[in-house]
Amino acid sequence: MQKLLTSVQMRKADEHAIANLPIASIDLMEKAARSFVQSFLRDEFDASKKIAVFCGNGNNGGDGLAIAHLLCNNGCENVKVYILNFSDKKSKDFLINLQRLDESRCRKTVVNSVAELKNVKADIIIDAILGSGLNKPLEGKYAELAGYINNLNKKVYAVDVPTGFPAEGKIRADYNGVKAYKTICFQRPKINFFFPESAMATETYEVVAIGLDENFIQKQETDFLLTEEADIHHILKPRKLFSHKGTYGHALIVSGNTNTMGAALLASKACLHTGAGLITACIPPSGLIALNTTLPEVMALPREEFTRIENPAKFQAIAIGPGLGISIENERLLERLILSNQPLVIDADALNMLAERPDLIERIPAKSIITPHMKEFDRLFGDHDSWWDRVITAKFQAEKLKIVIVLKNQFTFICLPDGKIYINSTGNPAMAQGGMGDVLTGVIVGFLAQKYSSEDAAILACYLHGKTGDELATERIVVNAALLAEQIAVEIKRLA
Numbered sequence: 001m002q003k004l005l006t007s008v009q010m011r012k013a014d015e016h017a018i019a020n021l022p023i024a025s026i027d028l029m030e031k032a033a034r035s036f037v038q039s040f041l042r043d044e045f046d047a048s049k050k051i052a053v054f055c056g057n058g059n060n061g062g063d064g065l066a067i068a069h070l071l072c073n074n075g076c077e078n079v080k081v082y083i084l085n086f087s088d089k090k091s092k093d094f095l096i097n098l099q100r101l102d103e104s105r106c107r108k109t110v111v112n113s114v115a116e117l118k119n120v121k122a123d124i125i126i127d128a129i130l131g132s133g134l135n136k137p138l139e140g141k142y143a144e145l146a147g148y149i150n151n152l153n154k155k156v157y158a159v160d161v162p163t164g165f166p167a168e169g170k171i172r173a174d175y176n177g178v179k180a181y182k183t184i185c186f187q188r189p190k191i192n193f194f195f196p197e198s199a200m201a202t203e204t205y206e207v208v209a210i211g212l213d214e215n216f217i218q219k220q221e222t223d224f225l226l227t228e229e230a231d232i233h234h235i236l237k238p239r240k241l242f243s244h245k246g247t248y249g250h251a252l253i254v255s256g257n258t259n260t261m262g263a264a265l266l267a268s269k270a271c272l273h274t275g276a277g278l279i280t281a282c283i284p285p286s287g288l289i290a291l292n293t294t295l296p297e298v299m300a301l302p303r304e305e306f307t308r309i310e311n312p313a314k315f316q317a318i319a320i321g322p323g324l325g326i327s328i329e330n331e332r333l334l335e336r337l338i339l340s341n342q343p344l345v346i347d348a349d350a351l352n353m354l355a356e357r358p359d360l361i362e363r364i365p366a367k368s369i370i371t372p373h374m375k376e377f378d379r380l381f382g383d384h385d386s387w388w389d390r391v392i393t394a395k396f397q398a399e400k401l402k403i404v405i406v407l408k409n410q411f412t413f414i415c416l417p418d419g420k421i422y423i424n425s426t427g428n429p430a431m432a433q434g435g436m437g438d439v440l441t442g443v444i445v446g447f448l449a450q451k452y453s454s455e456d457a458a459i460l461a462c463y464l465h466g467k468t469g470d471e472l473a474t475e476r477i478v479v480n481a482a483l484l485a486e487q488i489a490v491e492i493k494r495l496a
Ligand SMILES: NC(=O)C1=CN([C@@H]2O[C@H](COP(=O)(O)OP(=O)(O)OC[C@H]3O[C@@H](n4cnc5c(N)ncnc54)[C@H](O)[C@@H]3O)[C@@H](O)[C@H]2O)[C@@H](O)CC1
Pocket: 011, 014, 015, 025, 028, 029, 032, 056, 057, 058, 059, 060, 061, 063, 089, 091, 129, 130, 131, 132, 133, 134, 135, 136, 137, 138, 139, 142, 159, 160, 161, 186, 210
């Protein structure tokens, strides 16, 4: 798992490298610039394109000067540097690189105000104005400049972080910084790149190594962690010789309704392909034929009005919610399961019913996993006007209720009872189709049945669900839920 650090911690990692590795501060900047240029030239190899490099006065600006110098030396014929004289505070390495640029044949101009920027003719802009040193929202000349750059409507590459974009913390809905096409950032992604609002600041990002000490970075205390394939390989347990269906647990999935029986089928199918030993679907009687014809391996427990799950303890894992429908009977069933005090996976309509019963939220059994998307989450825990605030609430509630909260999004946040937040990086827009959430619930309950801890089951399920979707999306514009459910077994086999 990769630790994601705040700007202050990243600065410490820079200082650590300078103090402990045989590298001077200015050489670290040169290394960062080289890494940026390498990545940039892979994308933009046409040496005749006009490139405008905007440089601030701190180390981000220093990077920009070094980048411009390297581009000129690498055959880019039309590089022009705009040095913004907006602050008297100039960093040491900025000044060294300014002198190096002065001695080169790079074209440059010093700009004191945005009004002086007439006739900027560029195909590509490199934004090296403000980086991770940002300590307040943009205003005055800086805000005006960001607006000016955005209005040029050119392809913008940001150095480390787009000017005006906070690397962590709340992103304002009225973001007024630079809107980049791509950000090439150093050593680690910024925490905020995983928040949906980052789409206002950068379309995409790439992380390039600059030679910081990985051991030092991994030793830092942080609540934000990025799941990697190696973690999945490490958590997954192989299926053993002499094992039998009892070894892999019995999952109960309370789901489906007359018009939403598909959700029950998808969750059950996903659970099946995740490897649970036995699966019982608690479904309305109207869904029996559909279940028996499409998933003959899955047993049925018809859900009548008066259904009780007589002995929940006989199941190793229970999920409730996909396509369930909202009714008094279903609410009673949910209540009984919650009061049985056995960990549950709670999804979809079960979450919507919970939102109306704050008394039950407090009693969700410890180690349960809830899987809300943004709207379900806000119904449960109140409205939020930013994803940062929402994730902080999720972290707080996961710790308080001792449960796992899987807050679903492009990058799903998995908040654990110990306060850690695992960010899932797999998954893609081809998966944006009904039924995907039902499949995720089925995968989670499938892992729980096999006695994975709640934390591991959530981390594994999110990663594998997204990764399977990524593999399928290499050949398809859209990946449907049933196909993904079936393919889960293949991906588990590949990563086990
Ligand atoms: N040795 C290092 O520390 C390295 C730093 N690197 C670069 O250095 C950057 C960080 O540099 P700095 O810490 O010098 O900071 P920046 O260059 O991001 O910002 C410069 C200064 O601007 C001021 N400022 C902050 N917010 C402002 C606002 N809204 N309006 C006006 N002024 C504002 C602050 O006083 C800040 O120190 C990174 O993003 C990265 O690009 C890289 O060169 C890698 C090595």
